[in-house]
Amino acid sequence: MQEATSVQPELELERHYVAGLYRRLDALRAEKAAQLARVRGTGAVGSMQNVSERDAFATMYEDRLAQLNAVEERLVFGRLDLDEEAPDGNSRYIGRIGLTDEDQGRLMIDWRAPEAGAFYQATALQRQGVRRRRHLILKNRDVIAIEDDVLDTALLSEGGHQQGEGALLAALTSKRTGRMTDIVSTIQAEQDRIIRTPLAGVLVVQGGPGTGKTAVALHRAAYLLYQHRERLKSAGVLLVGPSASFMRYIERVLPSLGETGVVMASLGRLMPGIRAVPEASREAARIKGRLDMAEVVARAVANRQRLPQGPRRVVVEGTALELHPRAVRRARDKARATHKPHNEARATFVKIMLRELADQLQEKLEESSGTGNSVDRSYLIEDVRSSRDVRIALNLCWMPLTPEKLIEDLFAKPEHLAAAAPQLSEAERRVLHRVPSSAWTEADVPLLDEAAELLGTFDASSGRAQAQQEAQRQRDIANAEQALRNVDAMLRETGNDGLVDAEDLAAMNEETEASLTAAERAAQDRTWAYGHIVVDEAQELSPMQWRLLMRRCPLKSFTVVGDIAQASSAASATSWDAAMEPFVGKRFTLEELTVNYRTPTQIAEAAARMAQAAGLVVSAPKAVREGEWAPVVDRLPAGTLLARLVEVLPEEVGLADGGLVAVIAPAAMLREARAAVVGLYGARVGSGSGGLDQDIVVTTAKEAKGLEFDVVLVLEPEQLVQEADGTVGDLYVAMTRATQRLRVLAEGTVPAGIEA
Numbered sequence: 001m002q003e004a005t006s007v008q009p010e011l012e013l014e015r016h017y018v019a020g021l022y023r024r025l026d027a028l029r030a031e032k033a034a035q036l037a038r039v040r041g042t043g044a045v046g047s048m049q050n051v052s053e054r055d056a057f058a059t060m061y062e063d064r065l066a067q068l069n070a071v072e073e074r075l076v077f078g079r080l081d082l083d084e085e086a087p088d089g090n091s092r093y094i095g096r097i098g099l100t101d102e103d104q105g106r107l108m109i110d111w112r113a114p115e116a117g118a119f120y121q122a123t124a125l126q127r128q129g130v131r132r133r134r135h136l137i138l139k140n141r142d143v144i145a146i147e148d149d150v151l152d153t154a155l156l157s158e159g160g161h162q163q164g165e166g167a168l169l170a171a172l173t174s175k176r177t178g179r180m181t182d183i184v185s186t187i188q189a190e191q192d193r194i195i196r197t198p199l200a201g202v203l204v205v206q207g208g209p210g211t212g213k214t215a216v217a218l219h220r221a222a223y224l225l226y227q228h229r230e231r232l233k234s235a236g237v238l239l240v241g242p243s244a245s246f247m248r249y250i251e252r253v254l255p256s257l258g259e260t261g262v263v264m265a266s267l268g269r270l271m272p273g274i275r276a277v278p279e280a281s282r283e284a285a286r287i288k289g290r291l292d293m294a295e296v297v298a299r300a301v302a303n304r305q306r307l308p309q310g311p312r313r314v315v316v317e318g319t320a321l322e323l324h325p326r327a328v329r330r331a332r333d334k335a336r337a338t339h340k341p342h343n344e345a346r347a348t349f350v351k352i353m354l355r356e357l358a359d360q361l362q363e364k365l366e367e368s369s370g371t372g373n374s375v376d377r378s379y380l381i382e383d384v385r386s387s388r389d390v391r392i393a394l395n396l397c398w399m400p401l402t403p404e405k406l407i408e409d410l411f412a413k414p415e416h417l418a419a420a421a422p423q424l425s426e427a428e429r430r431v432l433h434r435v436p437s438s439a440w441t442e443a444d445v446p447l448l449d450e451a452a453e454l455l456g457t458f459d460a461s462s463g464r465a466q467a468q469q470e471a472q473r474q475r476d477i478a479n480a481e482q483a484l485r486n487v488d489a490m491l492r493e494t495g496n497d498g499l500v501d502a503e504d505l506a507a508m509n510e511e512t513e514a515s516l517t518a519a520e521r522a523a524q525d526r527t528w529a530y531g532h533i534v535v536d537e538a539q540e541l542s543p544m545q546w547r548l549l550m551r552r553c554p555l556k557s558f559t560v561v562g563d564i565a566q567a568s569s570a571a572s573a574t575s576w577d578a579a580m581e582p583f584v585g586k587r588f589t590l591e592e593l594t595v596n597y598r599t600p601t602q603i604a605e606a607a608a609r610m611a612q613a614a615g616l617v618v619s620a621p622k623a624v625r626e627g628e629w630a631p632v633v634d635r636l637p638a639g640t641l642l643a644r645l646v647e648v649l650p651e652e653v654g655l656a657d658g659g660l661v662a663v664i665a666p667a668a669m670l671r672e673a674r675a676a677v678v679g680l681y682g683a684r685v686g687s688g689s690g691g692l693d694q695d696i697v698v699t700t701a702k703e704a705k706g707l708e709f710d711v712v713l714v715l716e717p718e719q720l721v722q723e724a725d726g727t728v729g730d731l732y733v734a735m736t737r738a739t740q741r742l743r744v745l746a747e748g749t750v751p752a753g754i755e756a
């Protein structure tokens with residue numbers, strides 16, 4: 001039973017309490033700022049150890065200060081009144097972080113703490129000891145309204161309540177800003193259950209459009225970091241989304257939940273140092289996404305370990321030697337038997353070959369100088385090694401390679417691809433052909449990653465780069481441990497006794513790894529093993545992209561959210577079973593979200609009807625609210641679409657009333673549609689999720705994936721379908737981006753179902 005109260009005394013009481021919470025927040029901020037200034041003020045003198053300790057402290061205070069600053073908005077949003085009288089009373093305040101007073105008395109509970117679970121879970125049927133759940137609605141630092149869910153009917157007789165707009169509805173109907181906000185104050189029970197699922201294993205969350213999958217994924221990342229801070233802070237959490245504009249759309253949510261240590265990457269950025277563009281050819285994307293491309297890459301690597309056609313003559317210090325295919329094969333087999341990556345196994349190959357040639361050289365020298373005159377072997381090996389002939393010959397057999405070079409050659413040299421990919425038809429191989437130095441695409445990234453895995457470090461003939469990396473990692477860890485051991489000394493040195501409490505010390509213990517920027521290191525290190533990976537819009541991933549991500553998390557701890565019906569990329573999954581099977585078999589848990597929080601009923605139903613008419617199996621979620629408008633469809637004579645767009649746009653912008661308007665166009669129309677809209681609105685027009693002052697966006701369905709807008713205009717739906725090889729996934733996505741209003745402009749046929 002939901003009630004809102006405007007009873008003045010209750011409101012006054014909450015205002016008073018919330019003002020106290022903000023005072024405490026201010027005090028903590030001032031305290032941390034002072035500690036930070038003091039630590040910085042100690043200067044960079046002293047031993048390395050002191051400097052690293054000071055840096056560790058500074059990072060700890062910076063992190064805490066950043067967290068305290070991030071929670072300003074809607075610091076507190078709930079109160080639970082309980083049956084049980086606890087030592088600190090029978091009310092609990094729920095907020096973004098935990099707060100205690102100077103005497104460690106509890107003022108507010110972190111929403112992720114187990115005791116806060118009932119705020120999201122309790123119902124009238126299963127009260128979980130909750131008598132009343134109160135939502136506090138804040139504007140800046142002031143409580144402007146309170147709204148009660150009374151779960152214990154005995155309380156109802158207290159009277160004085162009146163119906164009001166729910167906190168949830170208020171959140172759902174608010175204007176969009178182009179940036180996602182957190183939902184921490186209104187997480188619904190089915191979402192909360194998923195957010196709090198234990199860390200281990202693969203959790204797949206299927207949900208139709210607008211069911212809060214992205215929101216749930218982000219809150220789950222924050223929850224897991226809170227619950228498993230020690231483990232996840234050092235190993236890190238990776239969050240993967242479909243595009244750069246999507247990453248921009250969600251980037252503020254985790255910081256607003258006080259979490260900054262998550263590595264976020266779009267599919268084009270999963271390989272450090274590579275900034276990939278979308279794959280233009282759907283057919284190329286489909287082929288490159290196939291799992292057997294892993295074998296193709298493996299064969300391409302093996303093919304770079306070559307045998308000479310026949311004996312090859314090499315000259316060392318004026319003496320002619322022979323490189324025999326037989327000897328090369330023996331060395332190659334031994335090098336392969338090390339099971340090391342290509343560049344690292346090369347060292348074994350080279351060593352054996354140098355020995356073999358040195359033997360020959362020794363024999364020849366001894367022959368020419370008469371028996372019994374032995375020659376110093378170490379000189380011989382050096383002579384062989386420094387011979388240009390030998391270097392060229394050995395490189396031809398086993399060239400050190402970068403992943404970029406291997407994959408570039410694979411697609412630029414038809415004979416390389418033919419040898420590595422006999423299973424592809426000639427037509428398929430032609431699709432993959434491209435000129436050297438082409439831009440890397442999203443579909444190349446997993447191939448580059450596969451190649452990197454099989455090639456190993458480029459500078460590995462000496463193993464130097466790897467050794468350096470390992471040494472740096474060891475130094476980092478040693479530094480962190482040292483800093484911890486000397487915490488007491490540091491406290492004395494900086495005069496911080498008493499200001500750093502046990503909690504801070506514990507936090508430092510946990511965060512020292514982060515102070516060595518686990519997230520930054522992880523983002524730059526292709527071989528980093530994450531503690532958990534969250535994948536959004538996961539239906540789009542190709543098998544090869546999954547393979548890459550599985551490699552990044554050997555523990556196979558994943559949160560995977562998506563909607564199979566929205567799949568539109570060429571190599572996307574047709575079911576979660578099919579997507580997961582190659583990697584975890586049936587060992588994943590499938591959860592479903594069933595309520596659409598974004599799209600009003602009329603639009604949600606139109607989109608579902610259209611999808612079903614096209615034969616798509618959609619889990620059509622129940623929309624949580626009615627909209628003001630039914631979808632509008634303009635059927636237009638040929639050649640008039642853009643003129644009509646220019647005509648109706650001002651009306652739609654007016655109806656958006658300061659909110660966001662998106663024009664979603666087929667790729668082939670994008671340029672002219674943008675020109676038409678820019679002609680009207682100039683610099684107000686943006687792309688992706690829009691910029692600061694860009695409240696009108698012209699974009700493709702692919703770019704709009706995961707985003708939302710108050711008003712959506714879909715141009716030429718039939719063409720959107722054609723561009724996606726006749727599938728309606730993109731159109732379904734486009735229609736379900738609207739939070740208020742949808743208008744469809746069509747010169748061609750209007751797909752069945754859009755109109756009731």
Ligand SMILES: Nc1ncnc2c1ncn2[C@@H]1O[C@H](COP(=O)(O)OP(=O)(O)OP(=O)(O)O)[C@@H](O)[C@H]1O
Pocket residue numbers: 168171172181182183186187188191207208209210211212213214215216563566597598705706707708736
């Ligand atoms: N419990 C909630 N309280 C308030 N708002 C919510 C809640 N759940 C979801 N929303 C809002 O609903 C909208 C849709 O959520 P979200 O983008 O996470 O859905 P989605 O399932 O990822 O959608 P899609 O698959 O269509 O991209 C967002 O504006 C989100 O903030």
